[in-house]
Amino acid sequence: MEVGLIHYLTVAAVLFGLGLFTVMTRKNAVGILLGVELILNAAALNFIAFDHFVAGGVAGQVFTVFIIVLAASEAAIALAIVLQVYRNHRSIMADQLTSLKN
Structure with a gap:
């Protein structure tokens, strides 16, 4: 196969x-961040898969490196x-x- x-x-x-599902159901802020990381990893996997099977270039890899850098900076901030x-x-x-004023 x-x-x-x-x-x-x-x-x-x-x-x-x-x-x-994680973003929608978690009440903890760290859990929500983990859900966002899963979504970004799914997008990176799509870029790599389409680059390998359809385009055959390096554009998908460049986008994936950009997503990894974006995810790391998002996690830190x-x-x-x-x-x-x-x-x-x-x-x-x-x-x-409910309020971030205080």
Whole structure:
């Protein structure tokens, strides 16, 4: 059995679905960030799969490196924000944070 494009797209769709489910159901800010990371990984997998099976160039790899850099910077900034929110509100539950004024 040869692994083809449809197999990669299926795995990426499952990753995207799990990431979307995680973002929609988690109340914890760190859990929401993990869901966003899953969604970004699904997009990166799609870029690599289409680049390998359709285009045959390096554009998908360049986009994937860009997504990895974006995910790393997003994680660093978001975790810094979560730490600051925890210092001010003593909670990182997203449903309890109604105002960021304080």
